[in-house]
Amino acid sequence: KMKVGDLCIYQNRKSQLPQVQWMNGCVVVIMEDWQPKHVKVMFLNTGLIVRACWVGHLEPMETE
Numbered sequence: 370k371m372k373v374g375d376l377c378i379y380q381n382r383k384s385q386l387p388q389v390q391w392m393n394g395c396v397v398v399i400m401e402d403w404q405p406k407h408v409k410v411m412f413l414n415t416g417l418i419v420r421a422c423w424v425g426h427l428e429p430m431e432t433e
């Protein structure tokens with residue numbers, strides 16, 4: 370289960386939209402866990418905040 374503060378990799382393999390494709394592989398931090406299937410995230414490379422990101426697009430980061 371993901372929680373606030375966790376770092377994840379964004380991967381949306383279904384969308385071919387250019388405005389989504391650039392986000393693939395980006396590191397995000399979970400800012401708010403507000404629904405069972407959606408979380409608020411911030412993309413660390415740009416500061417973009419997505420209020421309702423589907424958890425299925427997030428992969429846990431391997432951390433030491």
